[in-house]
Amino acid sequence: MPQTSELPSARIKRRGLMLVLSSPSGAGKSTIARNLLENDHGLELSVSVTTRQRRPSEIDGVHYHFVTMREFERMRETDALLEHAAVHGNFYGTPREPVEQAMAEGRDMLFDIDWQGAEQLSEKMRADIVSIFILPPSMAELKQRLKRRAEDSDDTIAMRLANARNEIEHWREYDYVVVNDDLDRAYGAVRSIVAAERLRRDRRHGLFDFVSGLLDEKLD
Ligand code: ADP
Ligand code: 5GP
Secondary structure, eight states, rough: OGGGGGGGGGGGGGOOOOOEEEESTTHHHHHHHHHHHHHHHHEEEOOOEEEEETTTTTTTTTBEEEOOOHHHHHHHHHTTTTEEEEEEEEEEEEHHHHHHHHHOOOOOEEEOOOOHHHHHHHHHHHHGEEEEEOOOOHHHHHHHHHHHOSSOOHHHHHHHHHHHHHTTTTTGSSSSEEOOOOOOHHHHHHHHHHHHTOOOOGGGHHHHHHHHHHHOOOOO
């Protein structure tokens, strides 16, 4: 059996895609993103900059680049951010350079960003974006998940819950909507979306050569 990467279908060149995951805080988007990154080595995370305090479980440079307000402003002013927004009282932004490089090289990137970021990226790079909104099964479960995560203070949890309604209002702006009731099912749905989107004709410029080759092939 040949390696998958050696199969003719794997050699058809295509543009990279930008997978945008958004949800109200606590719905499970980071958990789904983590599963995707562990199992799909063709996807890499766009590591955002943020002015928020690091959570105990987070590693600087892996989950976020934790920066001061001054550093954040400098990046914004020098156009080093592809998009940026204030979310739950902190600032967040997507560094431009790694994304442009990944797209040029046909690699896929994952963005864990809010609706404001998704909107800004869609204005700039619509053809490359696949956006998914993750919904919780109920508001009561959302509250439980925020509490169970146990990484934020009670005040922060209360603010995030209050902001959830506003976030959810934006569900219509996304290409796909997945309800995260059962984690395995929700994760499976996201994987299916990624698999299908990678096969879209308009992303696969290598199909021109592949089909020409097929039609030119001489049979005995
Ligand atoms: P978000 O990134 O959307 O803020 P997280 O991925 O941090 O949310 O998930 C919040 C909490 O809910 C975490 O403790 C996570 O383990 C848990 N969680 C995620 N998905 C589910 C699910 N389908 N069922 C139960 N708990 C879940
Ligand atoms: P958290 O503080 O829980 O990590 O993230 C809070 C919210 O900010 C989440 O909705 C997350 O998706 C969003 N977020 C994280 N990074 C970025 C970013 O670079 N840009 C934007 N617009 N939102 C972000």
